[in-house]
Amino acid sequence: MDFYDKNTAASEWKGVDVDHLLSSGARNIGAGSATDAGRFWRLPTEHPDPIVLAGGIPDDTALPVEDIIKGFTNAIENNASDALMYGGWFGYEGCRQAIANRQNRLEGTSLESNNIIMHNGSSGCLENVCKAFIEADDVVIVESPSYSGTVRAIRGFQAEVIEVPMDLNGINVAQFRETIVKLSEQGKRIKLFYTIPDYHNPMGSVTSLDVRRSVLETCARNKIIIAEDAAYTELYYDAPPPPSYYALSNGHGVIKLCSFSKIIATGLRSGWIQAREEFAEPLTKVRFDMGNSPLVHYALTDFIVSGRLEEHVASMRALYRDKCKAMISTLRENCDTYVEVEEPEGGFFLWVECKKGKASELIQASADEGLIFSLGSIFFLDKGIDDNHFRLAFTRPPFEHLDEAGKRLRRAFEKILD
Numbered sequence: 001m002d003f004y005d006k007n008t009a010a011s012e013w014k015g016v017d018v019d020h021l022l023s024s025g026a027r028n029i030g031a032g033s034a035t036d037a038g039r040f041w042r043l044p045t046e047h048p049d050p051i052v053l054a055g056g057i058p059d060d061t062a063l064p065v066e067d068i069i070k071g072f073t074n075a076i077e078n079n080a081s082d083a084l085m086y087g088g089w090f091g092y093e094g095c096r097q098a099i100a101n102r103q104n105r106l107e108g109t110s111l112e113s114n115n116i117i118m119h120n121g122s123s124g125c126l127e128n129v130c131k132a133f134i135e136a137d138d139v140v141i142v143e144s145p146s147y148s149g150t151v152r153a154i155r156g157f158q159a160e161v162i163e164v165p166m167d168l169n170g171i172n173v174a175q176f177r178e179t180i181v182k183l184s185e186q187g188k189r190i191k192l193f194y195t196i197p198d199y200h201n202p203m204g205s206v207t208s209l210d211v212r213r214s215v216l217e218t219c220a221r222n223k224i225i226i227a228e229d230a231a232y233t234e235l236y237y238d239a240p241p242p243p244s245y246y247a248l249s250n251g252h253g254v255i256k257l258c259s260f261s262k263i264i265a266t267g268l269r270s271g272w273i274q275a276r277e278e279f280a281e282p283l284t285k286v287r288f289d290m291g292n293s294p295l296v297h298y299a300l301t302d303f304i305v306s307g308r309l310e311e312h313v314a315s316m317r318a319l320y321r322d323k324c325k326a327m328i329s330t331l332r333e334n335c336d337t338y339v340e341v342e343e344p345e346g347g348f349f350l351w352v353e354c355k356k357g358k359a360s361e362l363i364q365a366s367a368d369e370g371l372i373f374s375l376g377s378i379f380f381l382d383k384g385i386d387d388n389h390f391r392l393a394f395t396r397p398p399f400e401h402l403d404e405a406g407k408r409l410r411r412a413f414e415k416i417l418d
């Protein structure tokens with residue numbers, strides 16, 4: 001046999017273009033944004049004290065660190081032989097039962113532990129749904145605008161993503177129905193409608209009960225599965241949103257994607273799918289990742305069962321309501337002539353419309369002023385369709401940054417409009 005060492009390996013692989021080896025699914029995925037997942041590796045500014053309103057992430061000074069330490073310690077000290085072993089595709093049964101009980105209390109559902117599948121956040125839930133139900137050339141309908149991470153993931157499964165416009169009440173139902181008729185006439189197979197009904201990313205809005213009912217009826221008639229992304233549902237400021245698609249239909253035709261990322265911590269990488277057994281069965285069958293970490297599930301179970309999660313979520317609602325108010329008031333004080341903004345009733349985002357100027361020019365001028373945020377166009381498939389919106393994610397930065405943000409934005413507007 002020929003001698004094969006590191007040098008031979010290097011010369012064999014030298015100059016090989018890995019792009020040619022990619023799957024067509026991987027090639028189908030568009031470029032990510034520099035601020036994806038809120039990690040900001042390459043902030044587009046040299047400013048010494050940047051204010052970052054880009055990623056949808058919780059306030060890291062308000063993480064429930066003590067509770068998490070307690071949960072992990074307890075799991076290792078008392079349940080190591082289970083918590084440190086493989087946990088199976090569904091995840092730790094005790095955690096799933098605690099989640100089912102909690103959801104039944106919150107939503108009036110009648111879930112059992114087998115209706116809950118633990119996952120790697122809401123993103124893991126979506127990937128699992130795509131893996132089980134999406135084939136090349138299937139159509140997935142999404143709201144326009146929609147969360148860019150999801151659209152990329154769906155494209156990775158070679159589905160055709162079709163946008164239908166939404167407004168502050170949710171998707172435009174008439175256009176939704178027309179689109180379904182048109183696509184069906186073209187012989188296309190529409191598998192999924194992906195929606196973020198509560199405190200939408202990026203629009204911050206809530207889908208009305210009427211729209212939910214119409215969408216449920218239309219999807220049921222056309223056998224289109226609704227993938228309901230509930231990442232922000234619990235983070236209302238005063239009153240909860242209308243009942244979920246899942247609760248309204250008792251889960252018939254609906255798979256709910258839920259997450260602990262926004263209510264506890266993104267780094268736990270934990271969430272769950274809520275689904276009837278006819279969906280749960282194929283969803284678990286296609287999983288080859290050996291499930292998620294039971295250690296995390298044990299820690300979460302403590303947090304839920306002790307009642308501390310409810311206290312924590314209540315305090316996050318109050319904190320984010322105050323941050324939202326601070327963000328809006330700095331915009332009104334400094335940029336009233338330049339922007340139009342709707343007050344959200346929960347969640348992490350303000351969807352801001354420029355009354356003057358182009359968002360694409362504003363974002364660069366703002367970066368020069370040390371203010372970073374996301375351009376509205378990244379939330380549309382057709383990046384050229386919108387140049388007058390941007391999204392401000394206000395939950396992570398301290399209040400002083402929120403107060404200062406309006407001033408920096410005003411200076412940026414003054415620069416581009418001069």
Ligand SMILES: Cc1ncc(COP(=O)(O)O)c(C=O)c1O
Nearest residue numbers: 056121122123147201231259261
């Ligand atoms: C609507 C929506 N869904 C899913 C995610 C992903 O969250 P995770 O996988 O951490 O639950 C995000 C993150 O910003 C989001 O905004």
